[in-house]
Amino acid sequence: MPEIERLDTGNDIIVCEDVKKWFGEFQALRGVSLRVRRGEVLVIAGPSGSGKSTFIRTINRLEEHQAGRITVDGIELTHDVRNIAAIRSEIGMVFQQFNLFPHLTVMQNLTLAPIWARRWPQARAEAKARELLERVGIPEQAQKYPGQLSGGQQQRVAIARALAMEPRIMLFDEPTSALDPEMIQEVLDVMKELAHTGITMVVITHEMGFAREVADRICFFDFGLLVEIGTPNEFFNNPRHERTKLFLSQILHS
Amino acid sequence: MKTVPVRGTRPAVLAGGQSLPMERPPRGETGLPAWLRRNLFSGAFNTTLTIVLAVVFGWLGWTVLRWSVLDARWGVILRNWRVILWGVYPHAEAWRPATSLILVAVLAVLTLAVWRVQALGRVRQAVLVAWFMSPLVIGLLLRGFELPTLRTIGNNVGYYLFRPDFLPVLNAIWRAPTALFLITTVASITWGLENRLRPRLLALAPVGVLVTFNLPAAFDFSGPVPAALVAPVAGAGGWLLGRSLGRLLSWTEAGRRMVKWLWLAAGFASLLVLTTLEVGRPEFDPAPVLAIIQPSQWSGVVLTLVLASVTAALSFPLGVLLALGRTSRLPVIRYACVGVIEVVRGVPLITVLFMAQVMLPMFLPLDLTIDRVLRAIAGMTIFTAAYLAEVIRGGLQAVPREQVEAARALGLSELLVTSLVVLPQALRLVIPAIMGQFVSMFKDTTLVAIIGLLELLGILNAITKQREFLGTVREVYLLAAAFYFVICYAMSVASRRVETRLGVGTR
Numbered sequence: 001m002p003e004i005e006r007l008d009t010g011n012d013i014i015v016c017e018d019v020k021k022w023f024g025e026f027q028a029l030r031g032v033s034l035r036v037r038r039g040e041v042l043v044i045a046g047p048s049g050s051g052k053s054t055f056i057r058t059i060n061r062l063e064e065h066q067a068g069r070i071t072v073d074g075i076e077l078t079h080d081v082r083n084i085a086a087i088r089s090e091i092g093m094v095f096q097q098f099n100l101f102p103h104l105t106v107m108q109n110l111t112l113a114p115i116w117a118r119r120w121p122q123a124r125a126e127a128k129a130r131e132l133l134e135r136v137g138i139p140e141q142a143q144k145y146p147g148q149l150s151g152g153q154q155q156r157v158a159i160a161r162a163l164a165m166e167p168r169i170m171l172f173d174e175p176t177s178a179l180d181p182e183m184i185q186e187v188l189d190v191m192k193e194l195a196h197t198g199i200t201m202v203v204i205t206h207e208m209g210f211a212r213e214v215a216d217r218i219c220f221f222d223f224g225l226l227v228e229i230g231t232p233n234e235f236f237n238n239p240r241h242e243r244t245k246l247f248l249s250q251i252l253h254s
Numbered sequence: 255m256k257t258v259p260v261r262g263t264r265p266a267v268l269a270g271g272q273s274l275p276m277e278r279p280p281r282g283e284t285g286l287p288a289w290l291r292r293n294l295f296s297g298a299f300n301t302t303l304t305i306v307l308a309v310v311f312g313w314l315g316w317t318v319l320r321w322s323v324l325d326a327r328w329g330v331i332l333r334n335w336r337v338i339l340w341g342v343y344p345h346a347e348a349w350r351p352a353t354s355l356i357l358v359a360v361l362a363v364l365t366l367a368v369w370r371v372q373a374l375g376r377v378r379q380a381v382l383v384a385w386f387m388s389p390l391v392i393g394l395l396l397r398g399f400e401l402p403t404l405r406t407i408g409n410n411v412g413y414y415l416f417r418p419d420f421l422p423v424l425n426a427i428w429r430a431p432t433a434l435f436l437i438t439t440v441a442s443i444t445w446g447l448e449n450r451l452r453p454r455l456l457a458l459a460p461v462g463v464l465v466t467f468n469l470p471a472a473f474d475f476s477g478p479v480p481a482a483l484v485a486p487v488a489g490a491g492g493w494l495l496g497r498s499l500g501r502l503l504s505w506t507e508a509g510r511r512m513v514k515w516l517w518l519a520a521g522f523a524s525l526l527v528l529t530t531l532e533v534g535r536p537e538f539d540p541a542p543v544l545a546i547i548q549p550s551q552w553s554g555v556v557l558t559l560v561l562a563s564v565t566a567a568l569s570f571p572l573g574v575l576l577a578l579g580r581t582s583r584l585p586v587i588r589y590a591c592v593g594v595i596e597v598v599r600g601v602p603l604i605t606v607l608f609m610a611q612v613m614l615p616m617f618l619p620l621d622l623t624i625d626r627v628l629r630a631i632a633g634m635t636i637f638t639a640a641y642l643a644e645v646i647r648g649g650l651q652a653v654p655r656e657q658v659e660a661a662r663a664l665g666l667s668e669l670l671v672t673s674l675v676v677l678p679q680a681l682r683l684v685i686p687a688i689m690g691q692f693v694s695m696f697k698d699t700t701l702v703a704i705i706g707l708l709e710l711l712g713i714l715n716a717i718t719k720q721r722e723f724l725g726t727v728r729e730v731y732l733l734a735a736a737f738y739f740v741i742c743y744a745m746s747v748a749s750r751r752v753e754t755r756l757g758v759g760t761r
Contacts, residue, residue, distance in 0.1 A: 093660075
């Protein structure tokens with residue numbers, strides 16, 4: 001079996017060039033070009049329907065892009081199943097609705113993929129799972145089912161589940177939007193802690209406090225376009241585009 | 255105000271440490287009298303209804319009870335219980351169905367007992383394993399079995415692997431060159447794929463052995479085709495063929511791995527050719543352990559249970575496959591499954607059973623005849639599977655798309671996504687419906703009486719024709735009703751219990 005071809009993309013772990021995506025006639029992405037550096041925390045902001053969610057879902061092929069090029073850690077995202085599998089094994093994803101597997105215990109949720117996709121022995125997978133549950137602060141819930149946990153706990157389990165595959169990149173699709181207000185902070189704390197470990201993170205969020213504190217860069221999506229990208233300082237204090245200014249005024253003063 | 259501690263709840267405590275007691279419910283709102291008043295005698299209409307129904311059911315029950323005590327001739331069942339249980343199964347071998355039934359009964363009782371007691375985890379596992387083993391054990395017990403001799407194993411394996419119908423045609427003169435040709439081909443393939451000396455020489459060794467065997471023929475120039483020419487030609491031909499095949503195989507890793515299977519096949523084929531095993535005639539040379547009693551001789555309760563359990567065991571995986579096929583993205587698979595499901599669902603079971611009797615032999619080799627019972631099972635299986643497929647498809651569609659996405663994002667392959675995430679959730683959603691399908695299948699086993707099989711109902715019908723028990727139809731049908739009801743009710747209770755057990759922690 002020939003090895004998967006790896007391109008040299010330098011210090012950029014995700015390279016997107018002119019990515020376009022349509023749902024039927026509707027164009028969700030109108031040519032997004034973006035390079036994410038290794039170890040970077042990139043926050044994506046933008047109004048709903050701006051294509052930001054679609055964009056990060058194209059990175060691990062939950063949505064298929066129809067034009068342009070996506071390269072993850074040197075592997076180009078093509079129709080080749082092996083490329084897709086290789087890319088997905090490098091990327092962990094956390095969803096707005098947690099999407100834990102309700103028929104499995106927390107422990108089984110965490111060990112499922114390592115055991116079946118990575119072929120780890122059960123003992124190793126469980127050791128890793130316990131370590132991760134410790135890290136996200138809920139070691140005592142291992143034998144419960146997701147339905148018995150609070151939203152914040154479920155989301156932390158979901159983060160641990162993604163980390164169990166030891167990914168180099170974590171994608172977060174509005175991880176705190178479905179949470180009750182008192183639970184948002186516990187999830188954000190876990191994410192902040194994660195950001196300091198040097199893993200690459202792409203985070204869609206409306207939590208501008210989190211963005212200001214943790215993000216290396218923030219980008220702003222609207223109408224399927226990447227409107228603006230910059231450091232938190234530039235983004236909050238000196239936005240260049242009118243759309244960004246309007247968005248910021250809406251989100252910061254409401 | 256009197257207060258009571260409420261069992262099982264934690265006492266409500268206010269912020270100041272002051273406990274918040276609950277009041278006792280008003281008198282007459284709990285207990286039996288309240289229940290009776292609320293549910294049976296809540297108004298004039300309701301009270302009338304209750305009394306009328308009580309009278310009707312009381313009268314019905316009384317009539318049946320009086321009849322069954324005073325008039326019924328239960329002798330028909332007491333005298334015929336063996337016939338009812340295993341029918342026309344040969345009398346001398348009756349211990350076999352009896353043992354089978356006892357085995358099932360013991361397992362059923364054990365299951366009930368074990369599931370009530372929480373602490374018996376390990377026993378529970380043993381019982382589960384016993385259930386999974388039981389079809390094999392009972393099947394062997396009922397049908398009987400023979401152990402073949404080594405020679406017949408060789409003959410049969412050779413026959414079904416290679417179907418070398420040409421072998422009897424093969425003259426003794428041609429046998430050695432044929433073997434030489436086969437072995438040389440594989441040796442040459444190996445030679446081409448290996449570049450180290452030792453494996454190359456190792457591959458040549460069998461050729462050397464064969465050549466030695468062929469040496470006497472090297473000086474034989476008699477006959478229309480002299481053996482002295484045939485062997486070198488076979489060897490050279492094999493070598494050349496092997497070289498080009500080797501080049502073909504070397505392109506893929508799978509091809510390289512195939513070589514050892516080629517060796518196995520060529521070695522086995524050569525052995526057959528050289529030792530003139532009677533591969534063309536796969537006669538059984540049996541050493542009977544339990545006398546064979548074909549399924550067509552099974553009957554009574556035994557046949558009913560065999561039909562139902564085998565059909566259930568086969569139709570479930572088939573139903574899952576059909577359901578998955580129907581939701582497949584590949585149009586060929588999807589339309590094939592839709593076709594099977596819709597055609598089978600559009601045809602009455604009776605028709606399917608007749609078709610299975612008449613049509614099934616058409617698709618099979620002439621020398622392979624299938625027992626009538628097996629044909630009935632095949633018909634019922636495909637029928638039940640089609641219905642199960644629709645039920646399971648409903649379950650598949652009820653699993654949220656996000657579950658699939660989460661599983662994919664974790665790097666699970668499509669097969670694992672389906673088998674670890676989607677199917678378990680889909681199946682537990684439709685447990686009641688699946689069990690309902692099985693219950694109706696169980697009752698439908700009575701239809702095989704029409705194609706001449708004597709399952710329980712068939713046997714019972716036959717019993718009522720016995721001269722001494724003419725006119726005992728009531729007794730006999732009451733028994734049938736009781737039998738089907740008890741088993742079907744047990745099935746739905748079991749399904750409910752499985753459902754609550756699996757329901758733990760689901761959203």
